[in-house]
Amino acid sequence: MNFKPLDMDSKKLFDQFLNPYPFLVSTYNFTNLFIWRNAQNIQYAHTDHALYIMKEKENTYFIPPICKDKTKGKECYDSLLSFMDAKGFEKVLRDVSKSQLEEIRQLGYEFSYESDRDSAEYIYSVESMSSFSGKDLHSKRNHFNNFIRYNQYTIKHIEESKEECLALALKWYEDSNQSDALRHELTGIRTLLEHQEFFNIVGISVFVDDICQGFSLLEVLNEDVILNHIEKADRRISGLYAFLARTSMEYFGAGIRYTNREQDMGIPGLRKSKESYMPEFLEEKFIVTFH
Structure with missing residues (x-):
């Protein structure tokens, strides 16, 4: 995989992968990624079938790939996990939604997971x-x-x-x-x-x-x-x-x-403010570790 930094020209490619999906969260939103591209060293790679996104805070991590064809989900995840293995990265995905958690389960992977409240x-x-x-x-x-x-x-x-x-x-x-x-x-x-x-x-x-x-x-x-x-x-x-x-x-x-x-990013004042507006619900996110 050839990961490269986001720029404005990247939007056209992102739209091709993301427009078919009615996302509720900001995880894959191009504008959000672009705003924080330097803060989190956000990079992306793609094949004909999948879009991969890599971020870096304390450590390098990945979010679940977006597959154009759901029938190729196993292929998309296998490619990412192989890349992580080859580069010596911990096989961990962050910002995983409930539906993606279920998708990973149905694909047959062995994994553990935990809720990431700060990213909800x-x-x-x-x-x-x-x-x-x-x-x-x-x-x-x-x-x-x-x-x-x-x-x-x-x-x-x-x-x-x-x-x-x-x-x-x-x-x-x-x-x-x-x-x-x-x-x-x-x-x-x-x-x-x-x-x-x-x-x-x-x-x-x-x-x-x-x-x-x-x-x-x-x-x-x-x-x-x-x-x-x-x-x-x-x-x-x-x-x-x-x-x-x-x-x-x-x-x-x-x-x-x-x-x-x-999200509130775990900042107490921000959490208090967001909770005070009485959300309908929190869209949960999870951290997944592959075994």
Whole structure:
């Protein structure tokens, strides 16, 4: 296998492999992979039948291959496992979904697995996120209403406010701990704003007193799910994050069943925030070790 780094030209190939599958999660989403390609040293290889993706955090690892023809699943997995053996990599797959776990079982492999809670993705009802209805979202509804009550604001589409959104992202980064992850995220934001149409990005910005104080960048994956890539706001403005989350769904969620706000990566504050929006469910992911 000849693995190589992602670039924008890779999207055409990824679309050929991924478009037939109505993914709910962001694991194979090209935009998501492209944003984090440098942070995780993401590379890919392909044959006529399969797409393979390799990542590197502490160690090199792989996610399950995507096979064009399900009848060639065993061949696709055998090729990957042989490559891992030849290179001396541990035979471990990460970000494995429940359906892929069952597929591996049906292919006859001997393996063990464990749940990876930090990588589980938060899936919400668009209907609930666009209204904050019900007692479970009472606090979010209050935050939303407080923002409206105490602020003079204007909503703009992203294409009308790219420079202002980037300026906010830069300020947000400068006021942060400036970690490597946030630096890569900032680069990703710049890329999505500069190539909005290429990545099929939609979104809104919120101006308070004529200054851009928040924005969201989203992507409609299919008729079932809209993926929330980026959400940034001035933390000092009470209720602005709740306003962004709800208003984004009002603008772009019509006719879509779910919105995916991705994983919490085991970060306590992020987990608390994502749980507070009351997800419909968590899309589990597993770590699989082949024997």
